[in-house]
Amino acid sequence: MLIMKGDNFFDYAEFSSLETKGLRFSQNKIGLLGGTFNPIHNGHIDMAYIALYEFSLGEVVFLPLGTPPHKQKEYIAPRNHRLEMINLAIENEKRFSVNPVELCRKGFTYTVDTLEFLAKKNPNAKYYFIIGADTLFELCNWRNFKRVIQLTSFICIMRPGLDEEGVKQYAGMINEKYGEKIFIAKDMGPNISSSKIRKMAADNKLKDSFLPKKVADYLLQNQIYCKEG
Secondary structure, three states, X not given: OEEEEOOEEXXXXXXXXXXXXXXXXXXXXXXXXXXXXXXXXXXXXXXXXXXXXXXXXXXXXXXEOOEOHHHOOOOXXXXXXXHHHHHHHHOOOOOEEEOOOOOOOOOEOOHHHHHHHXXXXXXXXXXXXXXEHHHHHHHHHOOOHHXXXXXXXXXXXXXXXXXXXXXXXHHHHHHHHHOOOEXXXXXXXXXXXXXXHHHHHHOOOOOXXXXXXXXXXXHHHHOXXXXXX
């Protein structure tokens, strides 16, 4: 599978040889990738693969948000469309799955509630929440963050333009306070914006290099963002 990295592509098929040589993927280590996925794009897929291989996760679960409190002014596609686009994007990767628990919840959705639910459902799992490194600076403002960081560790994916040294220093500060809970991936994700994709879809100028072709086709067929201002 080709994954976008900056303006180039690389192939994670290289890891298949490592798997045959005994690279161990821990089934109890589960990555969680949350977001509105409005829409899902190659940047999300890239982040999932980086976390999967660098940290030997057993699987990565996509967690689409229902009603995020921090994006009340942003147009968000209907839940059924966002869920279907995720299914289309990950259908060929058996180690990726989607959990619609937040889509089914009424009112605002908070990560702490989802983590409590998952921990009760699978108490033997060790969760790793996958975030863009820019989100690291917002973590302490998350609802009941002290409980969140008890329930999960975090895998931070760097993106072009971010202050890597500043990210490492901030991660070190959190780790000093809460224990080793923040891990920074060595690989860097691409700089792809969902808002840019929505604008391109509205202008009928989508590029397959930004999102899976089946997702692009679905967007166009259903005209999901055609009326976005």
